[in-house]
Amino acid sequence: MAEKTPIIEVVPYDPQWKVAFEQIKGMIISYIGDLILRVEHVGSTSVEGLSAKPVIDLDVVIDSYDVLPEIIKRLTLQGYEYQGNLGIEGREAFQRTFQDEHMKYHLYVCPKDGKGYLEHIALRDHLRDNETARNEYQQLKIRLATQYRSDIDRYCDNKTAFVTKILKETLYRPES
Numbered sequence: 168m169a170e171k172t173p174i175i176e177v178v179p180y181d182p183q184w185k186v187a188f189e190q191i192k193g194m195i196i197s198y199i200g201d202l203i204l205r206v207e208h209v210g211s212t213s214v215e216g217l218s219a220k221p222v223i224d225l226d227v228v229i230d231s232y233d234v235l236p237e238i239i240k241r242l243t244l245q246g247y248e249y250q251g252n253l254g255i256e257g258r259e260a261f262q263r264t265f266q267d268e269h270m271k272y273h274l275y276v277c278p279k280d281g282k283g284y285l286e287h288i289a290l291r292d293h294l295r296d297n298e299t300a301r302n303e304y305q306q307l308k309i310r311l312a313t314q315y316r317s318d319i320d321r322y323c324d325n326k327t328a329f330v331t332k333i334l335k336e337t338l339y340r341p342e343s
Contacts, residue, residue: 175322177218177312184212187270188223194267195227195274198245202234203227204279209287211308214294218305220312223272226258226287228279235259238276247274257281289338290330304329 188208195206210224211217229235239249242261250260259276277284294301307329315321 173317175312175316175319176220177308178221179218180214180216181212181221182215184219184221184223187272188213188225191223191225191269191272194269195225199227199238199241202238202241203229203276207284207288209291210273211294211304213291214301217294217301218309221270223270224287225272225274226284227274227276228284229276231278235276242274252283255283257285258283285338286334290333293333293337300333 185208192206192208196203205228207213207226207228208223209226210222211219212221212223227238229238243249246263246265247261248264250262252258253260257277258281261274261276263272263274275283277287294304304326307326311322311325315325
């Protein structure tokens with residue numbers, strides 16, 4: 168079961184998030200680097216200038232699900248619990264069961280053509296490239312964090328319409 172956020176806190180962008188991502192990425196690569204294609208920084212902390220919950224989201228990209236059993240085995244040996252897809256197609260979640268020197272992070276393993284991965288990248292890249300969308304999303308997140316301070320499910324649910332709109336404009340736009 169995924170760990171629930173007790174209090175939702177959206178803070179101003181911190182350049183240290185890039186550094187934290189690189190450190191966590193290096194650790195993950197040391198465990199499973201020979202089985203993966205790459206590790207991507209996704210989520211709001213990956214968008215320079217965007218306020219976010221201070222949690223790094225990492226997508227570990229694999230060529231196919233053929234390597235997932237070995238990844239599960241190795242990450243389990245390193246103290247991670249495999250959580251399945253948590254209801255999101257194309258994204259396998261892992262939770263660390265230990266305290267380390269890194270800031271809080273979410274670790275996902277995704278096939279290179281998986282829906283979860285493709286959506287993460289489309290949203291991230293759009294927010295990086297579009298200041299208006301980035302500002303709209305930031306204001307929404309700040310408002311929702313205040314409104315649903317201790318209800319992460321409602322916070323996330325109320326971001327859905329905005330995220331869906333971006334994905335329809337990018338990843339799922341109809342061909343002209």
